[in-house]
Amino acid sequence: MHEEAIKNLIVEKISSYQSEILDFTKRLISIPTENPLGTSYKACVDIIAKKLHEIGLDYTIIDVPDITDRNPFPRYCLLSFNGKGKRTLYFHGHYDVVPAQNDTQFRPYVEDGKLYGRGSSDMKSGLAAMIYAIKAIKESNIELNGRIGLVIVPDEETGGARGSQYLVETGLLGKDGIGMLMPEPTSGMIWNANRGAISLRITVKGKPAHVGLHYQGVNAFERMLVVANALLEVKADIESRKTDFKIEPEAARRSILLIGGRSEGGTNFNITPAECSFTVDRRINPEEDLETEKKSLFDLFDKLRRDGIDLDIEILQEGRSTGFPEDHPVAKTLADSVKLIIGRIPSFEMCPGLLEIRFYAQQGIPSFAYGPGLLSVSHGPNEFVKIKKIYNCATIYALTAAQLLTS
Numbered sequence: 001m002h003e004e005a006i007k008n009l010i011v012e013k014i015s016s017y018q019s020e021i022l023d024f025t026k027r028l029i030s031i032p033t034e035n036p037l038g039t040s041y042k043a044c045v046d047i048i049a050k051k052l053h054e055i056g057l058d059y060t061i062i063d064v065p066d067i068t069d070r071n072p073f074p075r076y077c078l079l080s081f082n083g084k085g086k087r088t089l090y091f092h093g094h095y096d097v098v099p100a101q102n103d104t105q106f107r108p109y110v111e112d113g114k115l116y117g118r119g120s121s122d123m124k125s126g127l128a129a130m131i132y133a134i135k136a137i138k139e140s141n142i143e144l145n146g147r148i149g150l151v152i153v154p155d156e157e158t159g160g161a162r163g164s165q166y167l168v169e170t171g172l173l174g175k176d177g178i179g180m181l182m183p184e185p186t187s188g189m190i191w192n193a194n195r196g197a198i199s200l201r202i203t204v205k206g207k208p209a210h211v212g213l214h215y216q217g218v219n220a221f222e223r224m225l226v227v228a229n230a231l232l233e234v235k236a237d238i239e240s241r242k243t244d245f246k247i248e249p250e251a252a253r254r255s256i257l258l259i260g261g262r263s264e265g266g267t268n269f270n271i272t273p274a275e276c277s278f279t280v281d282r283r284i285n286p287e288e289d290l291e292t293e294k295k296s297l298f299d300l301f302d303k304l305r306r307d308g309i310d311l312d313i314e315i316l317q318e319g320r321s322t323g324f325p326e327d328h329p330v331a332k333t334l335a336d337s338v339k340l341i342i343g344r345i346p347s348f349e350m351c352p353g354l355l356e357i358r359f360y361a362q363q364g365i366p367s368f369a370y371g372p373g374l375l376s377v378s379h380g381p382n383e384f385v386k387i388k389k390i391y392n393c394a395t396i397y398a399l400t401a402a403q404l405l406t407s
C-alpha cells in the first residue's frame with residue numbers, strides 16, 4: 001500500500017472511532033486506580049481486556065506476585081502482540097494514577113473541548129489512543145512486517161517494582177524491540193531523554209540524655225550537620241555539570257542534589273536527640289552513570305563512618321538516566337507523523353523526572369515519549385486533556401507504527 005493511501009486510511013479510521021475513544025477514556029478515568037494503594041486495578045485491567053477482545057486482539061494478563069510484602073493488593077500487567085514476525089514496536093503505558101485531590105476526579109466530564117478527571121492527562125487518554133491506533137491498523141488491513149507489542153502496567157507512579165521492573169526481571173519486557181513509544185503527558189514535545197535518580201534517607205544515630213546530663217549523650221543533630229555539610233561540599237561540583245540534551249530554562253540543565261526534602265529528629269528541646277534523619281535526592285543527567293554517581297555518594301558516607309559518625313542509609317528509589325538522539329530513525333518517524341497531523345515538527349526535550357523509557361533503553365531499545373496530555377496539569381486538582389489531542393495521538397501512533405513496520 002502506498003504511504004499516502006495508508007495515511008488517508010488511518011486518518012479516516014480514527015475519525016470514525018472518535019466517540020468510542022472518548023467514551024472508553026471516560027470509562028478508564030472513572031475507575032479509581034489510585035496509587036497508592038492500588039485497590040481497583042482489577043476492574044481497570046478487566047475493561048481494557050474487554051476492549052481488546054471487542055477489537056479482536058489476543059492478550060495475556062500477568063498476575064504479578066507480591067515480592068515486596070508492602071502492598072497486599074494484586075497487581076496485573078497486560079501484554080498484547082499484533083502483527084506477525086519478530087521485530088516489535090512497543091506501545092507502553094501505565095494505568096495507575098496519583099491519588100485524587102477532590103472527590104469529583106473519578107467522575108469525568110467534558111467542558112470546552114476538554115475532558116476533565118484524574119488520569120485524563122497522565123495517562124488514560126494515552127492508553128485509549130494506543131489501543132485505538134492498533135484497532136485502526138488492524139481494520140485498515142495494513143500488512144505489517146513485524147508486530148506492535150502493547151504493554152500496560154501498574155505502579156508507574158511509585159517506581160514500577162511490580163509493573164515494568166517485574167517484566168524486566170522475568171524477561172517479558174522489550175523482547176525483539178525495534179523501538180518504544182509511550183503516551184506520557186509531554187505537552188506537545190517529544191521526550192527523548194530522562195534523568196535518573198538515587199533517592200536516599202540518611203539516619204544519623206546519637207545517644208539520648210537529659211539536657212542536665214547532656215555530657216552523657218551523643219547529639220545526632222550536630223552529627224547530621226557534619227553529614228549535611230559534607231554533602232553541600234560536593235553539591236557545587238554536581239551542579240556545575242550540565243546536560244547537552246535540551247531542557248528549559250538554562251538552570252534545568254544542571255545535575256541535581258536535593259538535600260533535606262524531608263527531615264526529622266529529636267523528641268523535645270531538653271533532650272539530646274538520639275536520631276536525626278533527612279533525605280537526599282540525587283538526580284543524574286543522561287550523560288552521568290548511575291553506578292558511578294551512587295558509588296561516589298556511598299564512598300562519602302563510608303568516609304564519614306570512618307570519622308566516627310554512626311549512620312544508616314535507606315535507598316528509597318533508583319533508576320537510570322537515558323537519552324537517544326533526535327535524528328534516530330524511530331524519533332524521526334514519530335516527529336514526521338506528528339508533522340503530518342498537526343502541521344509542524346515537534347521539539348525535543350529531556351523529561352525532568354524519571355521515565356519508564358529507562359526500562360527499554362537499558363536493553364538498547366530506542367524509546368520516546370509523546371502523549372496527548374499536559375505535564376503542567378497532570379497530578380493536579382484540575383487535570384484535563386484536550387479531546388482533539390487524544391484523536392491526534394491515536395492517529396500519530398498508528399502512522400508511526402505503519403511507517404516503521406511496513407518499511
Ligand SMILES: [Zn+2]
Binds near residue numbers: 094123156185
Ligand atoms: Zn504517567
